[in-house]
Amino acid sequence: MSELVISDLRATVDGKDILKGVTLTVRSGEVHAVMGPNGSGKSTLSNVLMGKPGYVVTGGAVTLDGVDLLAMATWERAQAGLYLAMQYPVEVPGISVKDVLAEAYAASDRDRQLVPSLMATEANLIGFEREFLDRPLNVDLSGGEKKRNETVQMAVLGPKIAILDELDSGLDVDALRAVSRRIELATTEGFSGGERLGVLAITHYNRLLEELHPDVVHIFANGQILESGGPEIATRLEETGYAAWVEEEEQTAPTAAARPVVDDPFFSDGLL
Amino acid sequence: MSTDLSTDSFSSAVADSLDGPAWLRERRHAAAEDAAQMAFPSTDSEEWRYSRIGDLDLEQFEMIPAPDADAAHTTSEIPLAVTEFIQELGQLGGSVLVYNGRIVSTQLSDELLQQGVVFGAVPEDATPKGAAEVLGAVMHEAPDLFGAYNDAFGADPVVLDVPRNLVIDLPLAVVFYVDVADSITFPRLSVRGGENSQFSFIEASLSADVPAVVAPVTEVVVGNAARVSHSALQDVGPQVWQVGTFLAEVGQDATLDAALAAIGGSYARLRMDCRLVGRGASGNLSSAYFGDDHQMLDLRTFQEHQAADTTSKLLFKGAVADNSHSVYTGLIRIKPDARGSNAYQTNRNLKLSDTAWAESVPNLEIENNDVHCSHASTVGPVDEEQRFYVESRGVPSLVAERLIVAGFFDEVLDHFAVPALASVARDRVNKILDSHVGALLTSDSALLADASNESA
Ligand SMILES: Nc1ncnc2c1ncn2[C@@H]1O[C@H](COP(=O)(O)OP(=O)(O)O)[C@@H](O)[C@H]1O
Ligand SMILES: [Mg+2]
Numbered sequence: 001m002s003e004l005v006i007s008d009l010r011a012t013v014d015g016k017d018i019l020k021g022v023t024l025t026v027r028s029g030e031v032h033a034v035m036g037p038n039g040s041g042k043s044t045l046s047n048v049l050m051g052k053p054g055y056v057v058t059g060g061a062v063t064l065d066g067v068d069l070l071a072m073a074t075w076e077r078a079q080a081g082l083y084l085a086m087q088y089p090v091e092v093p094g095i096s097v098k099d100v101l102a103e104a105y106a107a108s109d110r111d112r113q114l115v116p117s118l119m120a121t122e123a124n125l126i127g128f129e130r131e132f133l134d135r136p137l138n139v140d141l142s143g144g145e146k147k148r149n150e151t152v153q154m155a156v157l158g159p160k161i162a163i164l165d166e167l168d169s170g171l172d173v174d175a176l177r178a179v180s181r182r183i184e185l186a187t188t189e190g191f192s193g194g195e196r197l198g199v200l201a202i203t204h205y206n207r208l209l210e211e212l213h214p215d216v217v218h219i220f221a222n223g224q225i226l227e228s229g230g231p232e233i234a235t236r237l238e239e240t241g242y243a244a245w246v247e248e249e250e251q252t253a254p255t256a257a258a259r260p261v262v263d264d265p266f267f268s269d270g271l272l
Numbered sequence: 273m274s275t276d277l278s279t280d281s282f283s284s285a286v287a288d289s290l291d292g293p294a295w296l297r298e299r300r301h302a303a304a305e306d307a308a309q310m311a312f313p314s315t316d317s318e319e320w321r322y323s324r325i326g327d328l329d330l331e332q333f334e335m336i337p338a339p340d341a342d343a344a345h346t347t348s349e350i351p352l353a354v355t356e357f358i359q360e361l362g363q364l365g366g367s368v369l370v371y372n373g374r375i376v377s378t379q380l381s382d383e384l385l386q387q388g389v390v391f392g393a394v395p396e397d398a399t400p401k402g403a404a405e406v407l408g409a410v411m412h413e414a415p416d417l418f419g420a421y422n423d424a425f426g427a428d429p430v431v432l433d434v435p436r437n438l439v440i441d442l443p444l445a446v447v448f449y450v451d452v453a454d455s456i457t458f459p460r461l462s463v464r465g466g467e468n469s470q471f472s473f474i475e476a477s478l479s480a481d482v483p484a485v486v487a488p489v490t491e492v493v494v495g496n497a498a499r500v501s502h503s504a505l506q507d508v509g510p511q512v513w514q515v516g517t518f519l520a521e522v523g524q525d526a527t528l529d530a531a532l533a534a535i536g537g538s539y540a541r542l543r544m545d546c547r548l549v550g551r552g553a554s555g556n557l558s559s560a561y562f563g564d565d566h567q568m569l570d571l572r573t574f575q576e577h578q579a580a581d582t583t584s585k586l587l588f589k590g591a592v593a594d595n596s597h598s599v600y601t602g603l604i605r606i607k608p609d610a611r612g613s614n615a616y617q618t619n620r621n622l623k624l625s626d627t628a629w630a631e632s633v634p635n636l637e638i639e640n641n642d643v644h645c646s647h648a649s650t651v652g653p654v655d656e657e658q659r660f661y662v663e664s665r666g667v668p669s670l671v672a673e674r675l676i677v678a679g680f681f682d683e684v685l686d687h688f689a690v691p692a693l694a695s696v697a698r699d700r701v702n703k704i705l706d707s708h709v710g711a712l713l714t715s716d717s718a719l720l721a722d723a724s725n726e727s728a
Contacts, residue, residue: 052660078666090661094679103675104666136679137661153665 002028002065002081002160002195004049010059011048018044020223021060026161029187029196033209035234036220037242042202043087044223046165050084051077064161079108081160085150085167087202092137097149100137101156115156122155123148126178143170151179158191161198168208180211209234219245281331282307287424291338293396296429299408303423310417319416322599322631323570324539328513333456333485335425336372350376353478354449361474362692365442366391371449373427373457384440390433391444406431406464410491410519415543418487418515422458426489429460432473436466436495443472443503443690448488450512451480459488465498467523472501472689477516479536481509488516492530496523496550501530501689505697508536510565516542524550524579531688533697534561534569535704541570548575548582548613558687559588560697563596563628564704573602575617577610577643586617589684591677592628593708601633604647608639617647622654622680624673624708674705 004026011019018041026032036042048055049062051074062069064080072080098119102112116133123130128148138146147170154162164183168176186197201212209217209231217233218225219242226245227233236244280286284304288297312330313320350369358367366380368391378392394407407429414420430446448459461475475490486508494500508514514537522528534540546555555575563569569592575584590598604615621630634647654676662672681701688694 050660050664053656073669074660074663075666075668075672078664084664086661086664090657092658092661092676092679094682095662095675099675100662100665100667103668103671107666107668107671136682157666 002198003063004082004161004198004200005063006049006060007062008060009045009048009062010057011044012056012058013044013054017058018223019048022223022225024200024218024225026198026200028160028198030216031187031199031201031212031214033212033214033217033234034200034202034220034225035204035209035217035237037204037246040221041223042204042220043165045220046084046087046163046200046202049077049163050074050082075107078104078157078159083154083157083159083162085147085154085162085164087165087169089138089146089150091139093139095137096134097137097153098133101153104157118156119152122152122182125155126151126182127175128152144172144175147171148175148179151182155182155186155191158194159197160195161200164199164201166203167201168203168205176207176211180208183212206234206238221246281334282421282425284308284424286335290425290427292427293394296394296407300424300426303414303420304425306414307417307420307424310414310420313416319543319572319601321601323541324568325515328485328515328539330456330485333454335427336452336455336457338427339374351449351451351480353480354447357447357476357478357696358445360692360696361443361445361690363442365440365444365471367445367447368392368430369447369449370428370430370459372452372455373450373459375428375430380444381442387438388435389438389440390431392430394429394431406433406493407460407462408491409462409464409493410521410547411489411517415517415519415545419489419517422460422487422489422517426458426460429462432461432463434465434469434471436468438466438469438471440469440471443474445474445476447476447478448486449478450484450486450508451482452484453482454484455482456485456487459486461488461490463491463500463502464493465495465500465526467495468497469495470499472503474690474693475502475504477504477506477508477514479508479512481511483511484509485513485515488514490516490518492520492528494520494522494526494528494553496526498523498526500526500528502528503688503690503693504530504532505693505700506532506534506536506540506542507700508540510536510538510567512537512540514540514542518542518544519547520545520555521547521549522553522555525552526550527554527556529556529558529687529689531558531684532560533685533688533693533700534559534571535697535700537567537569539568539570541572543572543574545574545576546584547578548584548610549578551579552581553579554583555585556687557584557586557588558684559590560681560684560701561588561590561598562593562681562701562704563591563598564593564708565596566594567596568598569596570599571601573600573617574605575603575615576605576607577613577615578607580610581612582610583614584616586619587684587687588619589681590620590630591622591624591680592630593624593704595625595627597629597631599631600649601631601635602647603635603637604645606636606638606640606643606645611640611642613640613643615643615645619647619649620680621651622677623651624654624677674708677705678702
C-alpha cells in the first residue's frame, strides 16, 4: 500500500502566494478528483509536487510512503513512484518517447529492452498511433495526441501515484473513454501486476469524473481545498458552479486557515 | 604580433621550392607575391572581431618538407585513425587521402573514371578546360592572408571535376590528416559539378594530438541545374588551429547543400561564402558545432544573392561547454539584381556552463526590396521546461541534459546528405556529452561526499 501525504503545503511563484495550505492524502487504488476554477492553483500544486523549478515551497510537507519528496530532485520523485501527466506537455525536439522511457528504465535498473514492446501494447490500448513513438517528443502532436502520449508514458513507467493535470482537455469522447478505462484498470490491478495505482485527477470539467468515478472529490479554489466529499459534490458543482464555494470562502476567510470540510471515507482522523 | 610578413618562411622562394606541374608552380609564385602584400588579420576588422587571431604566431609553425622520393608513401603508412574513419563512411565511389599535406592515396571506381570524373591530384598537362580551371574557379581572390597562403603554399591541391549530366550515387570522400607537430599545412579541395550533374562529397579534416596550424580552402562550383551535396567533418586535435575558407558558386536552378560538423581544434575558424550567381539557384547551409574545454569555434557565413529568384537557407546550431567560446556571424547580402529572392538564417546556441560563451551576430545587407529575408538567433541554456519534462519521467538530470543536447543537434545532423557522416558526427557529439556527463557525475558525487562530511 502506497500513500502520498500532502500536509499544509504552501508555495509561492514569483513571490506570489499560490498554494495556501493544501492537505490531502492519496493511497493505492484511490481516485481523487481536484476540481477548481482556472487560475486557482491546481497546476501549481501538481508542479510543486513534481519539483518544477521556479516554484518555492514555503511550508508544509509531502511524503510518499513516509519518504520526504520535497527533498528529492524531480527525477528521483519519479523514480520513487510519482508521475505527473502535464496539462501542457512540452515539445522536446530530437528526442523520442522511447529514448526517454529507456533512460528512465535504465536509471532504475530495469531492462530498457522491454520499453518498445510495452509502449506498443499501451499505445494500442488507447489508440495512440505507434508511429509517434519514434518521433520527437510531442512535436507536431495535437492536444489529444499529447494527452494520449502522457497516458502511454505513465503506463510504461508504472508509477504508484499519478497526478493527472487536465488529462481530459483535448481528448474527444472516445479517447477520453479509452484513457479512463486504462487508468481505471491500473487503479484496480496496478501496472503489470504491481501495486494498485493511486490517482489525483485535476480537472475543471465533470466529463472526466463521469468516466473515472472518483472516490473523493475536492473543491479547490484560491490555493486551498475548500471542501472534500463523495461524487455528489461534483453534481452539486454542476448545478451551482464554483460561486457557492468562492463566496463562502470570502465570508469565512481571512482568519481561519480554512480547514477542509472533510467527508472523505479514506481520510484518517489522525491526519487531521 | 609580427606584421612583417615578407619573412623567409612565407616567401615566394618557399613557394617556388614546392614541386608540381609548371602551371601550378607559376600560380603559387604569383600567389606568394600577392600574399606578401597582404596584412595579417586583425580583430579590428568586423570579419575577425571576437576571434583569437591575435594569439597566433605563424613563425612557430613550419611547412612540412616533401617526403623522400625513395621512401614514397605507401598505403601501409596511412595512420589507423584515417583508415578507421574511412571504414566508418561505408561504401564510397572514391576517396583521396591527404597526409601531412601530400596526397598518399587516390581511389576512384573504374566506372567513374571512364565516365570522365577527375578526382585527385591536379594533372601535369592541364588542358584549358581541365583541372587547372577548377583550381581557383571560385577563389579568384583570397578573402584573407590564409587563403592567399593556401594558393601559394598548398603542396598538393585535390581536384574533383564531375562532367555534365553525370549522376553519381556513391559519395566521394577527401580526408585531410596531419600528425607533424608544429607544422602548418594548406589543404585544398576544388570541386566542380558540371551542368546538371548530381553527386555528394565528404570532406574530413582530422589530426593527431599535436600543435599545428591548418589553413584549408574548399571551393565548389555548382554548374547550372546541378545538385551538389557537401558533408564536412572538422575534428582536428585539441591543439590545432584551423583558419579555413569555404567558397561556393551556385549556378542557374542549381542546388548546393553544405553541412558541417565542427567539433575539434583549439581555435577553429571557417568562413563560408555561398554565392548564388544563377537565377533560381539555391544554397542550403547547415552546421552543428560543439565546443568544450577552452576551445573556440569561429564561424562566419555569407549568403550572397547575386541573381533573381535565388533561395538560401541557413541553420547553424552550436553548443558550448566548460570554458569554450563560439562565434557565429552571418551576413545575408542581397545584391541589386536579386529580386524575388528568399533568404533564411537561423542560429541557435546552447550554453552548457556559466563560463562558456557564445556570440551570435546576424546581419542583413539588402540592395533590392522585392525579397523575403528572415533571421533568428538565440543563445541560452538548456530549456528548463524541456529538462523538467524529461526529468519528470525519471531520467536523471545529467542524462536528461545529454538527451536534450543530442536532440538539439539532431535537426542539423539530419541535413547531412551522407547518413554515415551524420552518424560519425553524432557519435563524436555523444562522446563529448558522455565525457561531460561522466565528469559532472564525479564532481556531483564529490559534492555529495563533501556535504555529508560537513553534516557529519
Ligand atoms: N510559472 C509561473 N509563473 C508565474 N505565475 C504562475 C506560474 N505558474 C502559475 N502561476 C500563477 O499561479 C496562479 C495559479 O495558476 P495555475 O496553478 O496554473 O492554476 P490552474 O491550474 O488552477 O488553472 C495563476 O495566477 C498563475 O498566473
Ligand atoms: Mg492548470
